[in-house]
Amino acid sequence: MAHTIVLGALVGAALGLSGALVQSVTRNPLASPDVIGVGHGAAAATVLALATGTVASPGALPAVSVAGGLGAAALVYVLAWRHGMQPTRFVLTGVGIGVALSAVVQLYLTESELTAAEQVKLWLTGSLNGRGWTQATPLAWVLLLSLPALVRASRALRPLGLDADTASALGVRVQRTRLGLTVLGVVLAATATGAAGPIGFVALTAPQLARRLSRTPQLPLAGSASTGAIIVVAADLVARTALPPLEIPVGALTSLVGGRICSGCWGGNPAGVPAPLGDRAHEPRRRDATTHRPPHGGSGRRCVVGIGWCVSDRVMRV
Numbered sequence: 001m002a003h004t005i006v007l008g009a010l011v012g013a014a015l016g017l018s019g020a021l022v023q024s025v026t027r028n029p030l031a032s033p034d035v036i037g038v039g040h041g042a043a044a045a046t047v048l049a050l051a052t053g054t055v056a057s058p059g060a061l062p063a064v065s066v067a068g069g070l071g072a073a074a075l076v077y078v079l080a081w082r083h084g085m086q087p088t089r090f091v092l093t094g095v096g097i098g099v100a101l102s103a104v105v106q107l108y109l110t111e112s113e114l115t116a117a118e119q120v121k122l123w124l125t126g127s128l129n130g131r132g133w134t135q136a137t138p139l140a141w142v143l144l145l146s147l148p149a150l151v152r153a154s155r156a157l158r159p160l161g162l163d164a165d166t167a168s169a170l171g172v173r174v175q176r177t178r179l180g181l182t183v184l185g186v187v188l189a190a191t192a193t194g195a196a197g198p199i200g201f202v203a204l205t206a207p208q209l210a211r212r213l214s215r216t217p218q219l220p221l222a223g224s225a226s227t228g229a230i231i232v233v234a235a236d237l238v239a240r241t242a243l244p245p246l247e248i249p250v251g252a253l254t255s256l257v258g259g260r261i262c263s264g265c266w267g268g269n270p271a272g273v274p275a276p277l278g279d280r281a282h283e284p285r286r287r288d289a290t291t292h293r294p295p296h297g298g299s300g301r302r303c304v305v306g307i308g309w310c311v312s313d314r315v316m317r318v
Helices: 001-026 038-052 058-080 087-111 116-126 133-162 165-167 174-196 200-212 221-241 250-263 299-317
Strands: none
Touching: 001 087, 001 133, 001 165, 001 174, 001 200, 001 221, 001 299, 038 116, 058 087, 058 174, 087 116, 087 200, 116 250, 133 165, 133 174, 133 221, 165 174, 200 221, 200 250, 221 250
16 A cells, blocks of 8 residues: 555656646646647557557556657657747647547557457556556656756746746746756656556646645746645545445546536636736736626636637737
8 A cells, every 4th residue: 555655646746747847838827748748649659569569568568658758749849849949839739649649549449359458448547556666666766866957947937937038038048948848847747657557637737736825926846746646645545445346547536526627717816717827927917898707607607718718818928
């Protein structure tokens, strides 16, 4: 049981840190490593390895999934590069690559034999069952070796949240910093995915919950890691004890809860979505004739208004 708790905490911390880094780079609170195709790349690589028989033992699957996640992120970065990495283009390219890789996985599941398909489905749900120190040790080393880079990243997050010209005037090498933070976030997410499979919505929700609790304009890295660890450990505990003797995969539970959070569009500001990570994130919004306030009458309409506000705000900022 101890190894499961440790692994869950490490996976949650890695996903929380990865989500905070990706959201800071893209300046988009609705972005996460899953959105830019890291999870889909890891899943596709695992599926192809099982389909071709190149993996002799299940213990090699984490390394394959890490390679797939890194490869997908590299492909997204290359395709999105146009005289620099523009955050909106990067996210949209990642969505497209993720959809394509997801189609590869679904094609394999429909055409493969039942035994192989069940093995892949079990991995795709994201679970801590049957995993222990073998998966926790590499992830712990990755987090430990990432500490110096994370300390430096925490200093660059606030100026990076401003526009590129202002960040450059403050001495930040914008393109180089964005690339470094993206690589670090992808490595953390891919390693966590390799250890436990894709666990959805943790990287998306943990940084925003941490920012709300800390009441800071930028995403706190330490708070994101702690929040992610608590989410995964608590979700695994509930998944194991909610319906005994059935053990629900932790990825299914986090996706269920995370989907409910997203359906409510975060609730808490005038539009029902998190404030942007730009230079106005810490300022109260003016309530004038152009401000769209959500009508009363349920989270469904708040969600529609919130999505419309978020999209229009992103378009104006581009």
